[in-house]
Amino acid sequence: MLTCVKKKVMEKTMRTARFSFAVVTLSDKGSLGLREDTSGPYLIDCLKKEGYQLADYEIMADKHDGIVAKLLELVESGVDLIVTTGGTGPAPTDVTPEATREVIERETPGISExxxxxxxxxxxxxxxxxxxxxxxxxxxxxNLPGSLKAARENIEVVLPALPHALDKINGGTSDCGTA
Incomplete structure (x- = not known):
């Protein structure tokens, strides 16, 4: 007989296993091999443990045109969840939000807020x-921050809402209060 905890884990995995994800780490130093990426591997492990299926992982420079191209490539290949880490601060080289806004069709401000x-x-x-x-x-x-600590704290905030969000985005018809 399944324990309550095992049953909940199985139910969660069944809800998320149909969704793919990609992690894109945006770091000029990381893309040159001058800084170890710690947030990207953490996010991959975290989302895999939640039951999501890894589709892609890349470390790239925080450059507007490259980010736009990568995000469009992932969208066109059918990736359900694309998580970026890095490039969200106020530095002049942090352009991830601008590139993301160029790609998205509809904002989800509640997630960011x-x-x-x-x-x-x-x-x-x-x-x-x-x-x-x-x-x-x-x-x-x-978009998540680039530090491991901040990426961990931020993904934990959105994890509970992701299965329902992805289901709705993909045409799910369950009511928001019952999913």
Whole structure:
């Protein structure tokens, strides 16, 4: 007989296993091999544990045109969830939100606001995050900060809502109050 905990894990995995995800780490130093990517591998492990299927992982420079091209490639290949990490701060080289806004068709401001609100309880620097999120086609794109600590804290905020969000984006008809 299944324990309650095992049953809940199986139910969660069954809800998420049909969804693919990609992680794109945006770091000029990381793309040159000058900085180890810790947030990308963490996010991959976290989402796999939730039952999502890894479709792609890449470390690339935080350059507008490259980000746009990569996000469009992932959307066109049918990836359900695209998580970026890095490039969301106020530095002149941080252009991830601008590139993401160019790709998305509809914003999901509640996701971004929830992450900033939760982070603000831990550090005043959270108000400097410019990350955004949104939908293009049937893909949900979410910008996370680049540090491992901030990426971990932010993904934990959105994890509970992701299965329902992805289901709805992909045409699911369940009511929001019952999913």
């Amino acid at each position: 929830a992450m900033r609100a939760a982070s603000l309880l831990k550090t005043p620097h959270a108000m400097l995050s410019r990350g955004c999120s949104g939908i293009r086609g049937t893909s949900l794109i979410i």
